[in-house]
Amino acid sequence: MTHVEDELNSQPECWTRAAEQAAGAGGLLPVAGERVAVVGCGTSYFMAQAYAALREGSAQGETDAFAASEFPHGRSYDRVLALTRSGTTTEVLDVLGRLKGRTRTTAITADPDTPVMTGADEVVVLDYADERSVVQTRFATTALTLLRAHLGLHTDAAVADARTALTEDLPEGLVDCTQFTFLGRGWTVGLANEAGLKMREASLSWTEAYPAMEYRHGPISITTSGTATWMFGPAPEGLAEQVRATGGLWIEGRLDPLAELVRAQRLAVSVAAARGLDPDTPRHLTRSVILAP
Numbered sequence: 001m002t003h004v005e006d007e008l009n010s011q012p013e014c015w016t017r018a019a020e021q022a023a024g025a026g027g028l029l030p031v032a033g034e035r036v037a038v039v040g041c042g043t044s045y046f047m048a049q050a051y052a053a054l055r056e057g058s059a060q061g062e063t064d065a066f067a068a069s070e071f072p073h074g075r076s077y078d079r080v081l082a083l084t085r086s087g088t089t090t091e092v093l094d095v096l097g098r099l100k101g102r103t104r105t106t107a108i109t110a111d112p113d114t115p116v117m118t119g120a121d122e123v124v125v126l127d128y129a130d131e132r133s134v135v136q137t138r139f140a141t142t143a144l145t146l147l148r149a150h151l152g153l154h155t156d157a158a159v160a161d162a163r164t165a166l167t168e169d170l171p172e173g174l175v176d177c178t179q180f181t182f183l184g185r186g187w188t189v190g191l192a193n194e195a196g197l198k199m200r201e202a203s204l205s206w207t208e209a210y211p212a213m214e215y216r217h218g219p220i221s222i223t224t225s226g227t228a229t230w231m232f233g234p235a236p237e238g239l240a241e242q243v244r245a246t247g248g249l250w251i252e253g254r255l256d257p258l259a260e261l262v263r264a265q266r267l268a269v270s271v272a273a274a275r276g277l278d279p280d281t282p283r284h285l286t287r288s289v290i291l292a293p
Contacts, residue, residue, distance in 0.1 A: 022149035044083035049190030086288035087114025161259035188232035195264035202279035203271035223248040
């Protein structure tokens with residue numbers, strides 16, 4: 001078993017611990033009414049997108065998400081939340097350093113022995129969700145579970161669905177597809193973006209991700225026999241029928257959307273295996289991007 005497989009299989013237990021931890025997070029995490037920006041890189045950026053949509057959609061405060069390298073320092077926020085598994089990512093540390101003493105910052109990390117511990121004003125450590133893998137799985141979903149629970153939006157059903165996602169067979173023919181498109185709406189757009197990234201990282205697949213209503217505005221033109229379109233959450237009316245009419249494989253998101261992401265992680269590993277690739281050694285990637293001064 002690869003490190004990626006071992007780590008993605010542990011997600012239900014990690015989510016349960018994160019939900020319990022959220023109950024004691026107190027003022028470490030954004031409180032209702034704060035104007036918040038969330039930053040991250042790669043997978044963490046896509047989790048930031050999902051959280052921002054969840055928080056603002058639940059009327060708990062204006063929330064923006066940015067790739068750390070694109071953070072708009074000219075804007076004013078009550079708090080900036082940084083997601084960083086390694087605690088060493090250059091762009092995230094740069095944002096925190098420039099905000100020091102001016103804007104309250106909180107970081108969520110997996111490693112308590114890294115520069116982010118002093119770079120942020122407050123830190124939430126999810127060391128039980130740390131990973132040996134380059135390809136992120138459980139840290140990302142555990143961090144988002146912590147945040148969902150803090151918003152009051154996590155339920156035990158999500159954990160049950162994650163267990164289902166780990167045990168059910170993947171849809172027939174899915175592993176053999178040559179192109180994969182992931183779709184979301186609201187907070188699940190970030191999950192769709194992350195599913196696409198997992199497929200690219202682990203299996204070198206041709207993948208795309210879009211807000212579901214945007215799919216008709218051009219992207220559906222590449223859908224045909226041998227392609228798959230996977231919906232995270234409820235689909236817009238008529239879209240499934242349109243995709244099936246192209247000859248493409250339509251995958252309905254039946255589980256909690258975060259559990260659907262677990263299924264997509266499994267797909268990435270399965271496609272990698274079918275292509276003779278090792279998902280523990282993704283091409284051109286490292287566990288953390290640390291740039292020279």
